[in-house]
Amino acid sequence: MIELSPDQRHIASALFHRYPYLRGYVAAVLSGEMGTAFVDDVDNPTVGQLTLGWPHIFAGDATSRASEAMLREIPPQATLIGEDTAWTDAFRRIWGSQLVPWKRIAFSTGDWNLKTLMALTQRLPQGYTLKQVTTSTEIESLTRIVDWLVDHRNYPTPEDFLNRGVAFAVEFNGQIVSGCTSYAIGGGKFDLGIATRPDHQRRRLAQAVAARMVLYCIEHNIEPCWDAGNRADAGETEISAALAQKLGFTKPTPYTAYIINPDRRTSVL
Secondary structure, eight states: OEEEOGGGGGGGGGGGTTOSSOHHHHHHHHTTSSSEEEESOSSSOOEEEEEOSSEEEEEEOTTSHHHHHHHTTOOTTOEEEESSHHHHHHHHHHHGGGEEEEEEEEEEOOOOOHHHHHHHHTOOOTTEEEEEOOSHHHHHHHHHHOGGGGOTTTSSSHHHHHHHOOEEEEEETTEEEEEEEEEEEETTEEEEEEEEOGGGOSSSHHHHHHHHHHHHHHHTTOEEEOEEOOSSOHHHHHHHHHHHHHHTOEEEEEEEEEEEOTTOOSOOO
16 A cells, blocks of 8 residues: 655546545545545556545455455554445455444535525524634634544644634634534535534524535635534434535435444444
8 A cells, every 4th residue: 555645646536536425535635635545556546545534435446456455454443435335345355243334424515595505694592603713712612512523633733723724603602612614625625524512402503603614615616515424323414414405415325434343243234
């Protein structure tokens, strides 16, 4: 497996052309702005792997010896995503019952209605305010909602996020209680991360802050990208998917990621 430098990542582009899932992640890695990229051969690549934060994303010939060699280097607890069923078969050949499936839903961009999006930003309950995040203290507040909302693997410091990323937040009594961030950024795309503190959920905060981020992307000619998936709660995945469609994302496409759990002894596949 050969790691590509940021200025070499065009070598892997053909393998990930029109990748169906995690399009924001793929764009961020291939642009050289985030993550890591690997291929089996720099002159004639047949398989590729992109890593950004939690997922290992695979494309190319899943039946080749090169793909098996690449997969056998993946560490335990990693999350695997393949572009088609051939990759699922390859995951199963190597890890079998150690794989834990994680149901997710990918979306395409499409039907933006500016009036609808603007209306969603204005439906906050009394006492809540929507704002753009502009300080390191606010970035740290976002990570206290959930630590992945500004992932240190993507943005090593709050200052790095402020230089490269974008975030909007909802405040209540001076505290940030909901946020939407450019979890991954690159290649003219944002992959959106969104979370709300549990004690402030079901108050339309997520739809307000997400709508504001989509409006920002439209204003700045950036493509927002959305994949719904809560590892611990399938119900939350469906809620996220419903919000994506309300915002204007289209073509919901279910898919399965797989987590390697060496302690698992019974098959769930």
